[in-house]
Amino acid sequence: xxxxxxxxxxxxxxxxxxxxxxxxxxxxxxxxxxxxxxxxxxxxxxxxxxxxxxxxxxxxxxxxxxxxxxxxxxxxxxxxxxxxxxxxxxxxxxxxxxxxxxxxxxxxxxxxxxxxxxxxxxxxxxxxxxxxxxxxxxxxxxxxxxxxxxxxxxxxxxxxxxxxxxxxxxxxxxxxxxxxxxxxxxxxxxxxxxxxxxxxxxxxxxxxxxxxxxxxxxxxxxxxxxxxxxxxxxxxxxxxxxxxxxxxxxxxxxxxxxxxxxxxxxxxxxxxxxxxxxxxxxxxxxxxxxxxx
Amino acid sequence: xxxxxxxxxxxxxxxxxxxxxxxxxxxxxxxxxxxxxxxxxxxxxxxxxxxxxxxxxxxxxxxxxxxxxxxxxxxxxxxxxxxxxxxxxxxxxxxxxxxxxxxxxxxxxxxxxxxxxxxxxxxxxxxxxxxxxxxxxxxxxxxxxxxxxxxxxxxxxxxxxxxxxxxxxxxxxxxxxxxxxxxxxxxxxxxxxxxxxxxxxxxxxxxxxxxxxxxxxxxxxxxxxxxxxxxxxxxxxxxxxxxxxxxxxxxxxxxxxxxxxxxxxxxxxxxxxxxxxxxxxxxxxxxx
Numbered sequence: 001x002x003x004x005x006x007x008x009x010x011x012x013x014x015x016x017x018x019x020x021x022x023x024x025x026x027x028x029x030x031x032x033x034x035x036x037x038x039x040x041x042x043x044x045x046x047x048x049x050x051x052x053x054x055x056x057x058x059x060x061x062x063x064x065x066x067x068x069x070x071x072x073x074x075x076x077x078x079x080x081x082x083x084x085x086x087x088x089x090x091x092x093x094x095x096x097x098x099x100x101x102x103x104x105x106x107x108x109x110x111x112x113x114x115x116x117x118x119x120x121x122x123x124x125x126x127x128x129x130x131x132x133x134x135x136x137x138x139x140x141x142x143x144x145x146x147x148x149x150x151x152x153x154x155x156x157x158x159x160x161x162x163x164x165x166x167x168x169x170x171x172x173x174x175x176x177x178x179x180x181x182x183x184x185x186x187x188x189x190x191x192x193x194x195x196x197x198x199x200x201x202x203x204x205x206x207x208x209x210x211x212x213x214x215x216x217x218x219x220x221x222x223x224x225x226x227x228x229x230x231x232x233x234x235x236x237x238x239x240x241x242x243x244x245x246x247x248x249x250x251x252x253x254x255x256x257x258x259x260x261x262x263x264x265x266x267x268x269x270x271x272x273x274x275x276x277x278x279x280x281x282x283x284x285x286x287x288x289x290x291x292x293x
Numbered sequence: 294x295x296x297x298x299x300x301x302x303x304x305x306x307x308x309x310x311x312x313x314x315x316x317x318x319x320x321x322x323x324x325x326x327x328x329x330x331x332x333x334x335x336x337x338x339x340x341x342x343x344x345x346x347x348x349x350x351x352x353x354x355x356x357x358x359x360x361x362x363x364x365x366x367x368x369x370x371x372x373x374x375x376x377x378x379x380x381x382x383x384x385x386x387x388x389x390x391x392x393x394x395x396x397x398x399x400x401x402x403x404x405x406x407x408x409x410x411x412x413x414x415x416x417x418x419x420x421x422x423x424x425x426x427x428x429x430x431x432x433x434x435x436x437x438x439x440x441x442x443x444x445x446x447x448x449x450x451x452x453x454x455x456x457x458x459x460x461x462x463x464x465x466x467x468x469x470x471x472x473x474x475x476x477x478x479x480x481x482x483x484x485x486x487x488x489x490x491x492x493x494x495x496x497x498x499x500x501x502x503x504x505x506x507x508x509x510x511x512x513x514x515x516x517x518x519x520x521x522x523x524x525x526x527x528x529x530x531x532x533x534x535x536x537x538x539x540x541x542x543x544x545x546x547x548x549x550x551x552x553x554x555x556x557x558x559x560x561x562x563x564x565x566x567x568x569x570x571x572x573x574x575x576x577x578x579x580x581x
Contacts, residue, residue, distance in 0.1 A: 041329060042403050052317040060362050079364050085335040085397040087318040092357045136362045138399060141316040
């Protein structure tokens with residue numbers, strides 16, 4: 001059968017264009033692919049595309065008994081399995097592949113451990129009833145940087161979702177259907193965005209470039225760039241310049257200054273993304289006429 | 294004649310929406326929707342197969358179904374086994390031995406539409422999945438097919454709800470209608486040229502290939518099943534027409550900037566001249 005991509009001509013072409021600070025799809029080195037958010041009929045259903053990479057996220061909520069050790073907090077569970085739809089490389093056998101494990105760990109850190117969603121606001125009746133939010137991530141197409149797209153889809157779905165309004169009088173809990181009372185948005189402390197940089201080691205064949213040259217960093221790698229990269233740096237941060245996750249597992253070494261410059265670039269992008277996501281979510285809510293006044 | 298809550302006739306399906314999703318890493322992909330009951334399917338194949346799944350005389354056909362919320366459980370496994378059973382006869386798997394045809398179907402219908410337990414709620418979604426799978430296979434164009442499988446759901450609404458004395462059969466039920474019904478199922482038909490024993494040529498038509506008709510209350514008999522099948526057959530003709538039309542509409546659009554069309558008149562003139570020359574040469578050669 002055909003040996004796996006990338007082939008030697010692809011590899012050489014990519015490296016030679018990178019030396020000229022060009023990318024194969026014509027983007028700038030720190031330019032992201034166009035991001036598009038499409039919301040479904042239900043609240044909390046969003047289809048996120050980053051160029052050709054496409055991820056679907058869906059949130060639903062139900063009332064359950066809280067965990068005994070945390071009676072005042074709601075529960076958030078994130079499910080993300082990569083099916084062969086994303087790419088024929090992902091097998092449908094039970095054992096999770098490396099990418100699946102990396103994706104679910106990153107989603108766990110970005111969405112649950114970063115305390116993005118206020119869990120105490122999900123409590124209805126302490127010790128008896130809390131909201132259990134279930135976020136399901138479906139990777140429809142992996143054309144590079146599935147991680148960022150999936151984290152984005154998950155966070156936007158949580159931003160978009162609204163839970164039914166609940167009234168608690170004493171021990172009685174009344175859940176109002178969306179037709180009688182407008183559903184309530186989730187209480188989010190902040191919105192972290194994941195931004196991945198692909199690192200390429202500088203070629204040592206040029207004699208006039210010293211070996212101390214910084215590696216080339218590309219934001220939002222495409223599939224070929226991701227495969228040929230000699231390391232990746234994933235940053236999850238919010239528009240308030242707060243870092244949630246810094247993930248650099250092996251790969252070409254970076255100096256602290258290089259990491260900080262990547263953080264600065266990422267903060268700029270996070271601010272732009274925050275504005276764009278906020279505008280799109282409000283636009284969709286207005287279109288759905290949720291708040292009947 | 295009692296009409297339905299959304300004004301449809303008994304044998305009328307909800308508006309059908311077909312989109313060829315153009316997923317980047319799949320050979321073919323498409324989504325099919327009956328109203329808000331939507332399913333997305335992607336096909337890759339024939340591709341490399343795991344040694345354990347390799348078959349010497351035909352392609353391995355794997356189907357995987359994913360629900361919209363949560364992880365795939367036993368219901369998804371059952372759905373994928375059913376899908377595999379009803380699509381396998383339509384595919385000529387023996388043309389590509391030692392390869393894999395991989396079908397992944399993603400449910401996009403909200404979970405309250407699929408329900409649990411009775412499985413009655415799953416009939417419109419099952420029909421949407423079958424149709425999405427067929428469209429994805431047609432879009433891929435790489436798997437030889439013996440026919441086109443289309444499906445539609447039928448429900449038996451209880452007398453009190455429908456306002457008639459006897460239970461009424463309706464096509465493509467909504468979730469409210471399903472909640473008020475005590476029987477139903479999905480009917481899948483294959484559209485192909487079927488050889489008939491009477492005539493020498495094969496006749497094109499639809500044939501029932503799979504159904505999961507069941508009743509949960511009251512009884513049923515063979516006549517009722519025959520009537521349900523008739524209703525489903527008329528409904529599925531409409532689905533098949535939509536599928537056929539969509540294939541015509543999904544023609545490949547040439548990349549912008551690539552096609553600099555020369556003036557058509559000049560081109561045909563050239564062709565005509567060449568043809569004349571060839572004819573003259575042939576005539577010259579003939580008259581030896």
